[in-house]
Amino acid sequence: MVYIDDIRLPNMHFAGILRSPHPHARIVSIDLTRARRAEGVEFALTGAEAAEHTDPIPHFISPLAFGGKSTDVRCLALGKVVYAGEPVAAVVADSRQNAEAAIELIDVEYEPLPFVIDGDEALAADAPRLYEDWDDNVVIQIPFGGGDPAAAFADAEHVIEDELQIQRYSTQPIEPRGYIADWDKSARSYTFYGASQNPHPLKWVLSRALRVKESQVRVIAPAVGGAFGLKMHGHPEESLVCLLSRLSGKPVKWIEDRSETLLIGAREQTHRFKVGFNSQGKISALKDHFVANVGALGAPPGWGMAFLTGMSIPTGYKIENVDVLVTVATTNKSPWNAARGYxxxxxxxxxxxxxxxxxxxxxxxxxxxxxxxxxxxxxxxxxxxxxxxxxxxxxxxxxxxxxxxxxxxxxxxxxxxxxxxxxxxxxxxxxxxxxxxxxIPGTLVGGFDTSTVKMSPSGEVTVLTGVTTPGGGNDTSILQIVVDELGVTMADASILQGDTLTTPYGFGNYSGRSMVTGGNAAYLAACDIRVKLVEVASRILETDNTDVELGGGFARRISDPSRSIPIADVAYTIYTLAFATATGVEPPLESTRTYLPGNIQQTPDADGRIxxxxxxxxxxxxxxxxxxxxxxxxxxxxxxxxxxxxxxxxxxxxxxxxxxxxxxxxxxxxxxxSIHDPETGVxxxxxxxxxxxxxxxxxxxxxxxxxxxxxxxxxxxxxxxxxxxxxxxxxxxxxxxxxxxxxxxxxxxxxxxxxxxxxxxxxxxxxxxxx
Amino acid sequence: MTTHEGVGINVTVNGESRDAIIDVRETLVDFIRVDLGLTGTHVGCRTGDCGACTVTVDGEVVKSCLALGVSADKAEIRTIEGFAESSEHLSIIQTAFWEEFGFQCGYCLPGMLFCTEELLKKNPDPSEAEIREAIDGNLCRCTGYHGIIRAVRRAAEETSQAQREKDELRDEEVWARPGERVDRALRGRESES
The missing domain is CATH 3.30.365.10 (Aldehyde oxidase/xanthine dehydrogenase, molybdopterin binding domain)
Known part of the structure; x- marks a missing residue:
């Protein structure tokens, strides 16, 4: 297993990132003089300099698509910081130790501003505002529901009202995040290695933020040591290491420290609910107005979790009168990212x-x-x-x-x-x-995915798929589907995931989708190849194609299993006797298929529901x-x-x-x-x-x-x-x-x-x- | 790497003597991973809490992020690359983890294997509670420890079984003529297959 931190490129350098100690402050000045002179330092960068070379990071799920508000998120803070831990400046040095020592020598003058870290307090009219061009701290407010809740509550025999505060907590895989960027000056292209769940969509994000074409970016995701949503993209460090590589002329690696992983938040919500029911325990009405404290708005898909909390009410219960209101509030805590359960x-x-x-x-x-x-x-x-x-x-x-x-x-x-x-x-x-x-309509959170299955003249099977594995075993399971369909053994099959240059376009890993989409797509592609194998095998075995089965590496007659031929020989025949035995069976043994599951409805129904x-x-x-x-x-x-x-x-x-x-x-x-000190916001x-x-x-x-x-x-x-x-x-x-x-x-x-x-x-x- | 106050040390790693000049600020785990290139030892927290960096130093299980590289001068270090007796075959403990799905992403696995080895050396027949206690210093975020507990139990049973077979063979050595022993060993292999 090769994880991101195991990869070393020739002349590789290391990034160090200085983070804001204040939850909310104006950046008055940044002086890199001392850091630039420090041992082993090649290069140093401020947010203002970074902004000359980059555009804001596209949001994984833009709140604008749902009628909400958005803000520009950059790889280094520009003008002010909105959370403690926000990247402010960066250095490139010849070792991790030197990079970490050098960031201590960056001199930043801050003008601290009033801050708010509580979700309810952030909604007050006089609360400190994170984004000056917003008229409040609300990203979006979305209602869900149906029926006639007011009437149902009026008719209910019993009504209970209560509250539940869900804490901020996160996923914390044992492997932290890490990225390596390698800018090739002559080819004018980036090779980006990253512990990423979604290499293809990340390629698009990097191209937008770095002002290059998608074809100038190749993303390679090595083995991932657990992800759980944390390794979905939009993190400032992704485009930052790319920019550092281009400007310093070195391959640059950045590996997150655990204290940095812990900054990434999720899940904090306060629910205030009311439920109406009869004496038999049958629930007739439900109201749940809740506030999600998503911290500062980040580019990763974190805030969308609150949206789906609201949409999923009332789970598998038959409650016809429902009144849900989701309020997504920004505060001066660090941003969310997706977290398993979403x-x-x-x-x-x-x-x-x-x-x-x-x-x-x-x-x-x-x-x-x-x-x-x-x-x-x-x-x-x-x-x-x-x-x-x-x-x-x-x-x-x-x-x-x-x-x-x-x-x-x-x-x-x-x-x-x-x-x-x-x-x-x-x-x-x-x-x-x-x-x-x-x-999610209008975003690169797709409900389908694509896989390619190939069989070579020697009968070896290769699967390339747009879904990725965070270590849970979908690679093995997808192979298992293909191997079963083609009647070959696991030893003759391999799978490639995570490289945007070789795999078909796909959305990667989230939402328990890898088997449903990538697995089914691989199944469809394997079926295409199976049809060709069975047809040619039937000709070799001199029987009808309904009389052929594949298994254990052989094609054999169902009517007479003693008549068999290795599947590898069938494959070889297809590649070498295309004008004789295999005539009419189009080579190569290769198929790319996409699986679009049923039941997804992108266009709103009469009640506006998707x-x-x-x-x-x-x-x-x-x-x-x-x-x-x-x-x-x-x-x-x-x-x-x-x-x-x-x-x-x-x-x-x-x-x-x-x-x-x-x-x-x-x-x-x-x-x-995850607890923030109410006095310091840290x-x-x-x-x-x-x-x-x-x-x-x-x-x-x-x-x-x-x-x-x-x-x-x-x-x-x-x-x-x-x-x-x-x-x-x-x-x-x-x-x-x-x-x-x-x-x-x-x-x-x-x-x-x-x-x-x-x-x-x-x-x-x-x-x-x-x- | 810049040799910020470089210091020369000698260590024996997986049985091989290695000389190195290292940065005095460098932790043992970075020395193992970066200088020696043995990347099977992982980093999860750098505060001694997760156990992904577990190795043995002079036979004792150690979290290598908590020690400085220079402190390992003249020590004998064993990393996951030297865990199995040969690179061809997995050890009994590794096989048990493989069979029982004692890992998912693999990141915590080397640490879990070293903890298991240490436990079974001291306690060949550990209870579930004893296994849980033995791996309590190592975090796994994928498995809920379920497959790991099963794997350690299996490793314990198979280690005892292997030991019993070894003992039986030793008993036989006393009584059997060499030719008979070979016959019996061959018969045993046939009945397995």
Missing amino acids: GKEATNLVMERIIDLVARSLDMDPVEVRRRNLIESHEFPYKTTGGLNIDSGDYHAALDKAVEMIGLDDVRAEQMRLLQEGRHLGVGFAFELTPESGD NIYPTYSNAVHVAIVEVDIETGKVDLQRYGVVHDCGTIINPRFVEGQMEGAIAMGVGAALMEH LTTNGFKSYLMPRASDLPMIETMHQVTPSPYTALGLKGAGEAGIGGAQAAVSNAVHNALAPLDITIRKMPLSPGTVLHAIKYREKELKK
Whole structure:
């Protein structure tokens, strides 16, 4: 495996980036004199100089496309900084150590400005404004919903109102970001190596920002050490290292420090909701107005997460009267990037907390409330008020399986027994809907992808695909589809991804799409080749082409398996006897196909709704926790999940995706939290000693069960795997903690449920009960 | 690389003696990766929290981002490139990680392998809780540790099995004539295939 930091080019130099210590300040002056004289330094650059050579970085998803506001994002700050950590100046030196030492010698004079880091405060009329040409700090405000919520609330037997604050947290793959740019002066072109999920769209972004043609940029993505959305592009460092290479005349490498990775935010939202329901637990009305604090507006696709949180409400529940309002607020925190779940994790958390609150207020079994509100299997396809056209599933069967898997009756009996001893065991359920394989109209977030399959005269198979792998195994799974179709062995097949010069144009990796799009496209291309192989094999084997099967490297007669020929010989025949045995079969053995899944609706319907997702994976999660009410510590004891991602190509990879996502969701529920100092506006959780992620001892084994309801809208019935698990785990654990604390009747409105937060809630409640 | 106050050191890396002049500011992990070109050792945090840079120094598991390169003078270093006995065959531990999907992106894998080796040396039959404790210093963000735990268990079982077979063979050496031993070994191989 060669990762970005393993690549060394001849005469390679290193970039050092100076970042703003202020959350909001005017840059009065920058003096590079001392830095330029420092040991090993070749070159140094300010934002004003960079702006002479570059244009703003195109937004991955421009808010303008949805009626919102936008701003220019540059590779180095120009005039003022809007978050602590914003790149201000850069150096190129002959070693990482010298580059890091030199940035300390850059003299910047700042004029600090008032700042705001709280989402609600940013919406106040007198709040400090990030962008002077905006009349407030709102990127966009979008409503979703349908029916008649006002009437439904008026008619509802019961109404609950509550609030849930979801913390800022992020994905943090163990490999940080890194880029190498190599400007070839004579060819006037860049070769850009980067840990990137989307090499082709990144090529377009670099060409725009660097004022060159797309043909002057080649992007190569080496092996990626985990991505989870973080390695989608728009980051200032991408175009910055390119510019540094051109201006310094050296190949330039930049590898992110963990404190820099931790700057990249995601997911912070405050939901204020209201739910109307009857005494049987049937929900008739839902209102959720929420504010997403996206930090400063960055060029990566982060802010779009909030959009999809709103669109995905009310997940797989049949609620006809819905009023959702999404407010995307900018503050002086660092920008978001995409994070696995892409906003849908927040929807699942909020919906599942709502279901448990309804159950608790009626003193009903939360499983039963879910059963009474989930879409039934005969009702698919089902169009939600948000516009999603949910393809298929059997949510009730999945729920039953989860109840059985965990042995719910025994767990509840144990819970009662332990409570007698003063111990607080809790069990929590969560239904999770994960719309997958999205397509955002008017952006390079495409819903389709393209693969090429080739077979050489020696029978070797090469797959080239526009989707990329972040390390989850889609490369192997795509190969598996092709190998099965062509009847060859894995040893005769290889796959190439991530190089814009060799692979067909594609959108890369996001939205659990790689198998649905790249996998299906490879399947279609393999089918084309199979037809040719079977035709020529039938001629060699002197039989009808319906009497030929391919397998184990051979083509053989179905009627007489002793008559067979190596597939390699069939391939050789096609290339060498094109005017005899293989006549009429067009060489080469090569096909490029695109897979466009069904069900995507880019044109708005009569209610203005679009459907950006073809398929909808779903899952039921169940967590068992014990809460120590003396310390507030939550011990996750058991975890089960029933997962339905349609047809499964490789169960081990699907389980691996789910297990990893659940671990992230558990982290989100219990510990992960990016915290800014309210006094200074600076991120305090800037390393793994303060930003806590689950370690092995924090987790139990994860019990997984598959349910398969193939999607009617994709060729192989795939629904996509990879994003599911975050919201489900966060919700199941949160519901379990609340179930454990039910005897105290506690509702915690701030995530994560860290020991401090839980203990504070317990102490507060004890005080209340004493009164 | 500029030799900012360059200092000469000698280390034995994966059994091979290496002389180097290194920048005194350079950490051990950068020395291993940049100067020695052994890029199987990874960098995830540079603060000793993630374990991606795990190697052994004089037989002890060490996070190489927390040590300076100069401190390794005269030490014996083992990196992932020297983990298996030969480059042709994976070790029992590596095979167990492969079979049990004990990794996804591969970035944390070298550190996990060294922790497993150390655990099994001290405790050939670890419980799930003991395995979790042993790898607690190493972060994995892809697997939820699920496949890793299974892999360590499998490695433990297969290491014990290999040890038992070795012991049996040793017992046989006492009793069997050389020709018979060869026969038996061949028979064993046939029954496997």
